[in-house]
Amino acid sequence: MLKQINGGVCAAKGFSANGIHCGIRKNRTKRDLALIFSEIPATAAAVYTQNLVKGAPLTVTKNNISNGVAQAVICNSGNANTCNANGIEIAEQMCELVSGKMGIDKSDVIVASTGVIGQPLEIEPIANGMDELVAGLGNNNDFACEAIMTTDTRQKDIAFEFEVGGVSCKIGGIAKGSGMIHPNMATMLVFVTTDCAISADMLQKALSNDILTSFNMVSVDGDTSTNDMVSVMANGMANNAIIDSEGADFDAFCEALHGVTSYLCKMIAGDGEGATKLLECKVSGAVDDVNARIIAKSVICSSLFKAAMFGADANWGRVLCAIGYSGADVDVNAVDVSFVSAKGGITVCVNGAGIPFSEEKAKDILLQKEIQIVIKVGDGVGKAIAWGCDLTYDYVKINGDYRT
Amino acid sequence: MLKQINGGVCAAKGFSANGIHCGIRKNRTKRDLALIFSEIPATAAAVYTQNLVKGAPLTVTKNNISNGVAQAVICNSGNANTCNANGIEIAEQMCELVSGKMGIDKSDVIVASTGVIGQPLEIEPIANGMDELVAGLGNNNDFACEAIMTTDTRQKDIAFEFEVGGVSCKIGGIAKGSGMIHPNMATMLVFVTTDCAISADMLQKALSNDILTSFNMVSVDGDTSTNDMVSVMANGMANNAIIDSEGADFDAFCEALHGVTSYLCKMIAGDGEGATKLLECKVSGAVDDVNARIIAKSVICSSLFKAAMFGADANWGRVLCAIGYSGADVDVNAVDVSFVSAKGGITVCVNGAGIPFSEEKAKDILLQKEIQIVIKVGDGVGKAIAWGCDLTYDYVKINGDYRT
Numbered sequence: 001m002l003k004q005i006n007g008g009v010c011a012a013k014g015f016s017a018n019g020i021h022c023g024i025r026k027n028r029t030k031r032d033l034a035l036i037f038s039e040i041p042a043t044a045a046a047v048y049t050q051n052l053v054k055g056a057p058l059t060v061t062k063n064n065i066s067n068g069v070a071q072a073v074i075c076n077s078g079n080a081n082t083c084n085a086n087g088i089e090i091a092e093q094m095c096e097l098v099s100g101k102m103g104i105d106k107s108d109v110i111v112a113s114t115g116v117i118g119q120p121l122e123i124e125p126i127a128n129g130m131d132e133l134v135a136g137l138g139n140n141n142d143f144a145c146e147a148i149m150t151t152d153t154r155q156k157d158i159a160f161e162f163e164v165g166g167v168s169c170k171i172g173g174i175a176k177g178s179g180m181i182h183p184n185m186a187t188m189l190v191f192v193t194t195d196c197a198i199s200a201d202m203l204q205k206a207l208s209n210d211i212l213t214s215f216n217m218v219s220v221d222g223d224t225s226t227n228d229m230v231s232v233m234a235n236g237m238a239n240n241a242i243i244d245s246e247g248a249d250f251d252a253f254c255e256a257l258h259g260v261t262s263y264l265c266k267m268i269a270g271d272g273e274g275a276t277k278l279l280e281c282k283v284s285g286a287v288d289d290v291n292a293r294i295i296a297k298s299v300i301c302s303s304l305f306k307a308a309m310f311g312a313d314a315n316w317g318r319v320l321c322a323i324g325y326s327g328a329d330v331d332v333n334a335v336d337v338s339f340v341s342a343k344g345g346i347t348v349c350v351n352g353a354g355i356p357f358s359e360e361k362a363k364d365i366l367l368q369k370e371i372q373i374v375i376k377v378g379d380g381v382g383k384a385i386a387w388g389c390d391l392t393y394d395y396v397k398i399n400g401d402y403r404t
Numbered sequence: 405m406l407k408q409i410n411g412g413v414c415a416a417k418g419f420s421a422n423g424i425h426c427g428i429r430k431n432r433t434k435r436d437l438a439l440i441f442s443e444i445p446a447t448a449a450a451v452y453t454q455n456l457v458k459g460a461p462l463t464v465t466k467n468n469i470s471n472g473v474a475q476a477v478i479c480n481s482g483n484a485n486t487c488n489a490n491g492i493e494i495a496e497q498m499c500e501l502v503s504g505k506m507g508i509d510k511s512d513v514i515v516a517s518t519g520v521i522g523q524p525l526e527i528e529p530i531a532n533g534m535d536e537l538v539a540g541l542g543n544n545n546d547f548a549c550e551a552i553m554t555t556d557t558r559q560k561d562i563a564f565e566f567e568v569g570g571v572s573c574k575i576g577g578i579a580k581g582s583g584m585i586h587p588n589m590a591t592m593l594v595f596v597t598t599d600c601a602i603s604a605d606m607l608q609k610a611l612s613n614d615i616l617t618s619f620n621m622v623s624v625d626g627d628t629s630t631n632d633m634v635s636v637m638a639n640g641m642a643n644n645a646i647i648d649s650e651g652a653d654f655d656a657f658c659e660a661l662h663g664v665t666s667y668l669c670k671m672i673a674g675d676g677e678g679a680t681k682l683l684e685c686k687v688s689g690a691v692d693d694v695n696a697r698i699i700a701k702s703v704i705c706s707s708l709f710k711a712a713m714f715g716a717d718a719n720w721g722r723v724l725c726a727i728g729y730s731g732a733d734v735d736v737n738a739v740d741v742s743f744v745s746a747k748g749g750i751t752v753c754v755n756g757a758g759i760p761f762s763e764e765k766a767k768d769i770l771l772q773k774e775i776q777i778v779i780k781v782g783d784g785v786g787k788a789i790a791w792g793c794d795l796t797y798d799y800v801k802i803n804g805d806y807r808t
Contacts (some may be wrong), residue, residue, distance in 0.1 A: 052736050053727065053728030053729075053736045083753070083758060085757050116719075117721025117724065226724075226725050303707070303799075307803030307804050308803065313804065317520065318521070320457050320630075321457055321630050323456075323457070324455035324458075324630060325457075330456065332456050353487050353522070354488070391800055391803075392800055393797045395707075395800070396796055398711075399708055399715075
């Protein structure tokens with residue numbers, strides 16, 4: 001049983017956070033440097049983008065947490081520190097700055113950067129901002145949230161209380177992600193903190209399994225970023241019996257983790273660049289879960305379908321079309337499609353062919369802010385959920401001249 | 405040597421065409437039914453969409469030309485005749501109408517439909533229009549061009565004269581294609597006619613090979629249509645010695661065919677829905693051609709990159725990003741990127757990292773209507789060209805409410 005609580009990454013015992021404007025962004029009204037800190041060293045796990053072009057911070061982080069331990073996260077926005085000759089050097093300097101100020105090992109720092117690719121990141125603003133950043137460490141989840149945002153329009157955070165072996169634990173997370181979101185491994189920046197005691201191996205196992213049905217099922221525009229990762233720090237301060245194998249305790253932790261990740265997925269999809277609607281595509285009846293995921297992703301990624309949703313147009317032909325080219329093992333003559341929202345549901349396609357329906361009712365349903373596309377593709381056991389958003393004028397506007 | 409000539413699908417000896425408004429579209433100013441006719445039966449070849457959801461006309465056409473013979477093409481726009489319970493029946497009736505009026509076998513008809521999916525296609529307007537359609541058969545390439553257009557803004561046709569064994573032959577083609585264009589086999593409607601004598605086997609071989617470097621390398625929006633095909637009819641009336649094996653004559657034919665197909669590819673990409681620019685991505689130095697094609701397609705398909713081109717923004721980081729997630733075997737640290745247009749060229753990335761460049765000059769280059777993205781990924785022999793377009797406000801507008 002999960003109970004939603006406040007506090008984001010500061011909800012779990014022993015974690016504090018802060019976010020400041022240090023000057024990487026010219027816009028002084030937007031914070032650009034975040035720090036998350038655990039009082040004691042935590043077990044750590046992460047997953048990284050599958051893009052061959054990887055941001056320098058990811059390389060440094062991967063190396064730093066190879067021992068399964070981390071105590072702090074430092075993250076800037078406004079510059080991705082990617083495709084720069086001195087990228088590794090700068091990322092390591094960021095870790096050293098945290099190390100120096102906090103008195104922790106520099107290899108216990110998770111470092112991340114997000115923003116434009118291919119422009120050198122200056123260390124000076126970060127170095128100059130460290131005193132202010134550290135001085136403000138506290139229950140400042142909101143400042144950290146803001147500092148990692150790029151084109152995001154909304155703060156993305158969540159926290160839950162849950163029980164492991166009768167002991168109350170807390171888990172919370174913050175996310176950044178709006179454009180360049182595509183289902184292929186850890187495609188955004190997400191930082192999760194928990195006071196649950198869990199071994200590094202089991203933490204990595206929980207995370208690697210979770211992303212298959214969480215962050216890998218989100219798409220905003222089909223582009224897989226170079227810089228994205230999901231990291232979890234678990235500092236054990238809840239004092240539960242450490243989870244070091246599968247079983248009821250591990251299941252309880254996984255459920256709590258999925259509560260955090262799936263909530264953040266929806267927030268990211270609903271805040272897709274230029275988005276006016278959150279789309280949730282629910283597929284059932286597939287041969288297996290893998291095929292169900294392929295189908296759900298293909299629909300949620302179709303530019304044509306996304307544009308139709310922007311126009312509140314019940315163009316189910318585009319759903320069928322996207323299923324047809326998905327590459328999934330599927331009988332297109334057994335596909336049923338319905339649209340569901342707060343205004344009710346309407347079935348528009350049965351056994352791969354259109355059925356008469358009220359265009360007026362369909363419009364009414366599709367004008368809502370959250371739309372479910374419910375697809376039954378047969379009698380199999382495979383099911384999946386994918387999240388996305390509509391394609392709008394503002395997506396083009398935001399991305400037509402991002403650098404200026 | 406190819407010499408460009410007029411006439412489109414009517415350029416080759418023995419071919420005539422027409423296009424009328426029969427009433428499938430409500431808009432009376434736009435023709436919606438096309439006929440292409442050869443005086444004598446022609447050898448025929450075609451390639452079809454790889455979407456599992458296939459338009460009924462494709463099924464009928466595939467069956468009709470399984471013997472390698474065709475004499476006419478009938479094609480309507482305004483309705484795709486796909487995902488309808490009576491689709492096959494209607495497509496066969498269209499063939500029967502041509503058969504009855506022209507006195508040819510109904511199995512010698514290539515039938516195609518393009519437009520909205522999942523709305524029943526009425527046969528009456530087509531049946532009622534047949535007299536007018538047939539009466540106007542002649543050198544009316546332009547009418548046929550218009551009749552197959554959907555959201556296309558420009559007529560797409562081309563013809564060339566070429567020599568086979570010292571004999572002058574002609575080849576011409578028309579195309580429809582604007583949205584739902586994606587590199588995966590025959591992703592648009594293209595009808596090619598030639599008076600060259602070539603066996604059905606060699607014609608199919610020439611076409612199947614050609615699309616790997618022509619229509620499979622075009623992308624407008626990443627959606628693979630359910631209805632698209634490329635067909636060629638060769639009636640032999642040029643009286644060259646029939647091409648029935650590989651050799652110089654076959655090579656000459658393939659060159660002429662590629663002249664037609666690559667020209668139409670550029671026209672389709674440049675007229676992508678809402679497009680303001682034609683993008684041509686040239687990749688060299690890849691491990692092999694297959695990897696070069698994967699890279700070129702990935703760049704041309706990136707929504708983020710396409711939006712940057714709309715904004716004339718030299719955001720080469722998005723090029724590298726798209727190469728990185730392409731799945732190609734590539735060393736991202738050996739990638740050079742330049743942008744080239746009528747205003748000159750500018751190199752913006754060397755060995756996977758940015759170099760200083762004049763933003764002003766880059767803007768000047770990228771404000772042109774035709775942009776080449778020149779990418780060198782190493783010292784390999786693999787090369788490829790892909791065509792696409794920018795992502796604009798109008799793409800969203802066109803697809804936000806296509807059905808109304």
